[in-house]
Amino acid sequence: xxxxxxxxHGRRYLVTGATGGIGAAAGRALSTAGAExxxxxxxxxxxxxxxxxxxxxxxxxxxDVSRLDSVRAFARDWSGRLDGLLNNAGVxxxxxxxxxxxxxxxxxxxxLGHFALTRLLLPSVTDRIVNVSSVLASFARIDLDDLNWQxxxxxxxxxxxxxxxxxxxxxxxxxxRLDLVGSRVRAVxxxxxxxxxxxxxxxxxxxxxxxxxRGAARWRGVSPEIGAxxxxxxxxxxxxxxxxxxPPSRPxxxxxxxxxxxxxxxxxxxxxxxxxxxxxxxxxxLRPPPREPLPTCRTAAVRSSxxxxxxxxxxxxxxxxxxxxxxxYAYRRTGPVGGVPLVLLMRFRGTIDDWDPALIEPxxxxxxxxxxxxxxxxxxxxxxxxxxEGAAAGIIDFVEALExxxxxxxxxxxxxxxxxxxxxxxxDLVRRVVVAASTPGLVPDTPAPDARVTEIxxxxxATAGDMAYLFYPDTDDGRAASxxxxxxxxxxxPTDAVVVSDRAxxxxxxxASVAYQVPVPDLVARLARTTQPVLFANGLQDVGIxxxxxxxxxxxxxxxxxxxxxxxxxxxxxxxxxxxxxxVDLFLR
Numbered sequence: 001x002x003x004x005x006x007x008x009h010g011r012r013y014l015v016t017g018a019t020g021g022i023g024a025a026a027g028r029a030l031s032t033a034g035a036e037x038x039x040x041x042x043x044x045x046x047x048x049x050x051x052x053x054x055x056x057x058x059x060x061x062x063x064d065v066s067r068l069d070s071v072r073a074f075a076r077d078w079s080g081r082l083d084g085l086l087n088n089a090g091v092x093x094x095x096x097x098x099x100x101x102x103x104x105x106x107x108x109x110x111x112l113g114h115f116a117l118t119r120l121l122l123p124s125v126t127d128r129i130v131n132v133s134s135v136l137a138s139f140a141r142i143d144l145d146d147l148n149w150q151x152x153x154x155x156x157x158x159x160x161x162x163x164x165x166x167x168x169x170x171x172x173x174x175x176x177r178l179d180l181v182g183s184r185v186r187a188v189x190x191x192x193x194x195x196x197x198x199x200x201x202x203x204x205x206x207x208x209x210x211x212x213x214r215g216a217a218r219w220r221g222v223s224p225e226i227g228a229x230x231x232x233x234x235x236x237x238x239x240x241x242x243x244x245x246x247p248p249s250r251p252x253x254x255x256x257x258x259x260x261x262x263x264x265x266x267x268x269x270x271x272x273x274x275x276x277x278x279x280x281x282x283x284x285x286l287r288p289p290p291r292e293p294l295p296t297c298r299t300a301a302v303r304s305s306x307x308x309x310x311x312x313x314x315x316x317x318x319x320x321x322x323x324x325x326x327x328x329y330a331y332r333r334t335g336p337v338g339g340v341p342l343v344l345l346m347r348f349r350g351t352i353d354d355w356d357p358a359l360i361e362p363x364x365x366x367x368x369x370x371x372x373x374x375x376x377x378x379x380x381x382x383x384x385x386x387x388x389e390g391a392a393a394g395i396i397d398f399v400e401a402l403e404x405x406x407x408x409x410x411x412x413x414x415x416x417x418x419x420x421x422x423x424x425x426x427x428d429l430v431r432r433v434v435v436a437a438s439t440p441g442l443v444p445d446t447p448a449p450d451a452r453v454t455e456i457x458x459x460x461x462a463t464a465g466d467m468a469y470l471f472y473p474d475t476d477d478g479r480a481a482s483x484x485x486x487x488x489x490x491x492x493x494p495t496d497a498v499v500v501s502d503r504a505x506x507x508x509x510x511x512a513s514v515a516y517q518v519p520v521p522d523l524v525a526r527l528a529r530t531t532q533p534v535l536f537a538n539g540l541q542d543v544g545i546x547x548x549x550x551x552x553x554x555x556x557x558x559x560x561x562x563x564x565x566x567x568x569x570x571x572x573x574x575x576x577x578x579x580x581x582x583x584v585d586l587f588l589r
Contacts, residue, residue, distance in 0.1 A: 005236040009034035013235065014082055014121070016065055016114065017089025019046040022132065022192050025224035026086060026231050031056035040065075040074065040089075065089045065113035066099050068280060075120035084128040084235045085121060087114035087167075093156035096149070103279070104149040106156075110163035115170060116280040122185070129187045130234040131171045133244070134164040137191075138259075142166060144271050148279075164191075166272060168244060173269040175242040177286040180337045180368075182318060186241035190234040191257065192227035193247040266403070285338030285368065317371075319352070319379060319494075322401045327382025329398045331372040335364030340431050342408045342588065343370045345395065345415030348457065348508050351378030353497040356485050356574040362581035363410075367588070370407075372398055374418070377504045384507035388515045391508075392421035399429060408588050410434040412573060413545070414508060417441075417515055423534075424526055432588055433534045436580075437542055437570045439549035440556075441523045442516040446546060453544050457509075460502055471571035473541040478567070481575040527556040534560045535587050537580065539568030561587070 013030050017023040018039035027037045031054035040063035041047035051058040061077075064070040090110045097105040103112055118129055140161030146152050149159060168189050175187040230245045239245065246257035277284040317332040332352055333341075342363065346354060352371040363369050375394035376384030385391040395418060399407055408431050411419030416438025423430045439446075456466040464486060472478040500508075534557045536550035547564050554560035563583060565572040573580045 005029075005033065005232055007034055008236065011083040012036045012038070012081060013084040013086060014038045014040055015086045015088055016040045016063060016117070019043055019050050021224050022228050022231060023086070023088040024050050025228040026088070026235070027058075028054055029225070029228060029232055030235070031058065035083075063117075065117065066103075066105060066109040068101050068113070068116055071113055071116045072120065075117065078121060078124060080124070081126055082121060082124040083126050084130065085118065085125055086231065086235060087118065087129070087131045088231070089114070090132065090163075091160075093160045095156065096154040102148075104154075104159060106159045106163045107148060107166070110160070111166040111170070112276060112280055114167070115276045116282070118174070119277075119280070119282050122286075125185050127185060128235050129171075129174065129185060130231060131167040131187070131189050132231060133168045133171075133189050133191045134161070135191055135193065136161045137165040137168050140165040142169070142268055142272060144268070144275060147272075147275060166276075169265065169269040169272050170276065171244075172242050172266075173273045174286075176266075176269075177273075177337045178241065180333060181286060182320075182333070186239070188234040188239060188241065188243050188245065190230040190245040191247075192224075192230055283336070283338060285336030285366075321379075322398070324397050324401045326397060327375045327380055327394065329372055329375075329401065330379030331370055331398070333368070333370050334360065335367050335369045337368050339368060340406050340408050340588075341368040341370050341404060342410055342584075343372060343395070343399065345372070345374070345409065345411035345418050346377075347413035347415055348512070349460075349462075349500045349505050350412075350415075351498060351500060353378070353493050354489060356571075356577060357488050357492045358485065358577035359573055359581055362578055363584065367585065370402075374398075376507070377500055378498055384501075384504040386507040386510040386514075388417055388421040388511050389425070391418045391511055392425050395419075395422050396426050396429065405429075406431050408432045408434075410436065410584065411438060412436045413438055413570065414512060417512070420526070420530070423530055423532060427531060430532055433530075433532055434584055434587065435534060435536045435550070435553060436573050437538045437545055438536075439545050440527055440553045441518045442520075443523065443549050443552040444520055446549065449544055457544075460505065470544055471569055472575065473539070473567065473569050475567070478541075478569065478575070481568075482571075485571065485574040524556050527553060527560070528558065530557050530559075532559065533587070535563060535584070536560060537563040537565075537572070537583075539565045539570065539572035539575070541567070541569040542572075544570050 008030055013035050015023050015027045015037060018027045019041050027039060031037045034056060036057045037054060038059045038061060039047045039051055040061050042062070042064050044060060044062055047060040051060050061074065063074045091106055094105055099105055099108040101108065114131065140158065142162055142165055143152065171187045171189045178185050178187060227247060230247045233239065234243070234245045244257040244259060274284045317334040319330055319332055321328050321330050330352065344355065346352065351373050355371055360369065373380040374385070374391055375382040385394055406429060409419040409422060411417070416435040419433055419435060420440060423433055452469065456462050456470055459466065468479065468482040472482040534553065536553040538545065538547040538550040540547045550562050550564065554562035565576055568575045
């Protein structure tokens with residue numbers, strides 16, 4: 001076992017560019033520590049010769065990381081677990097050339113090829129992804145408008161620096177997305193410093209900079225074995241995802257590289273991810289990892305990939321928290337990360353445990369979906385808000401805490417009112433809105449709800465029969481839909497589920513009552529200044545909020561649409577979950 005890092009028996013690593021330099025040194029060290037090492041190389045004979053010097057089990061596979069067809073073929077043939085992926089292959093300051101895919105060769109080899117390889121192999125990775133950057137990233141800039149050197153005058157060193165800065169930024173964005181989907185995989189960047197490798201001696205490191213660096217490598221450069229230390233620590237040490245490691249002063253010391261400001265640019269990293277995804281043929285969305293069964297898991301309905309029958313097993317997404325100055329927000333996130341997330345806002349006295357899986361599953365098949373408890377509600381802490389403006393401020397606070405620049409909103413009942421207030425307060429934050437079984441306020445000619453509706457709303461412990469009366473029509477289909485939905489929600493409900501406190505419910509009632517006192521001209525004015533597309537939906541048999549409120553909203557919102565279900569009530573979105581989810585998906589595209 002190596003003295004520099006832990007025993008690696010039972011672990012499997014893939015190293016690109018392993019025929020020499022840092023790749024060969026890192027692979028040899030891993031092998032010495034007991035790992036199985038797969039060498040991904042262009043030259044199979046050279047790869048076999050290097051592998052022969054490793055003491056442990058090896059495999060040599062052909063891969064030209066500069067060509068997407070080679071990357072895809074490699075990934076298609078890959079099988080088995082992968083504990084660590086080391087994206088090391090690279091070229092430096094080469095003369096201008098384009099790959100068969102039309103990419104500038106340094107961008108293709110150093111960045112895009114490894115990006116594609118990572119996306120394709122990610123389902124097999126169990127622990128670590130390491131991208132190798134360079135100290136020259138500190139002097140580079142990303143030109144998103146001409147990433148591929150189609151309009152600019154080609155400068156080899158700038159192209160090299162851009163590709164290595166891209167490696168650093170894309171690793172940060174990958175880690176952010178891994179965190180958001182609940183993956184345990186860590187993405188880390190490392191640079192080896194100036195090492196005496198073939199990268200400097202290939203005759204392609206041109207110009208004055210090439211002369212300087214070749215001299216530095218010759219007289220002051222470290223050996224590949226020392227240069228590989230930062231890479232090995234990135235692969236094996238207990239470091240945080242998103243770390244950027246520099247060569248350590250001593251073998252056992254992990255040293256974080258200090259970043260220049262442009263090396264920690266979240267907006268550029270996000271834009272780069274989307275651009276790289278488009279160039280390599282991927283969706284920007286990152287699929288969540290397969291969820292392991294949890295102690296609180298219950299049966300949840302999902303679509304079979306072969307027959308669309310809802311007969312497979314799923315688990316409730318884990319609850320996560322994010323803290324702000326005013327509250328700690330509890331939320332669940334499911335579906336592929338990428339694009340504009342859909343944030344779901346709950347009804348009066350409801351929490352994230354009260355959503356029907358029959359709706360959440362189809363909504364999240366192709367979309368990033370976030371369920372949240374607002375301030376002081378359910379699992380979220382903080383002072384419950386007793387005004388719609390305050391409730392909207394809570395949702396805005398939550399969205400900003402997740403560093404989301406834009407979201408779609410779907411609010412049910414009380415949540416639909418809150419969603420409209422969010423749009424009014426921060427129109428820049430919201431792209432599209434779905435208002436389900438809700439209202440802009442007290443619209444004209446709204447009949448008063450019957451006495452039983454008010455009685456049930458005031459109960460802290462409403463019965464199943466009470467909720468069925470509020471949510472479903474008193475018909476055979478309505479009663480059957482109520483029983484089926486209750487069963488699905490109960491099966492998915494975690495054992496530590498919480499209810500809305502009397503204090504939070506009281507605040508919600510005050511907020512609703514004040515919102516219902518807004519004069520009609522003010523309601524119309526608020527709807528008129530809503531520039532976002534809004535889908536108002538309800539069941540025609542809603543006993544609490546009449547469907548006429550949805551028609552009113554759609555009539556006065558400049559881009560409003562109304563959707564009404566004739567045989568459903570307040571919980572139409574659960575009774576017709578598949579149809580409503582499909583409609584929402586089309587509306588949000």
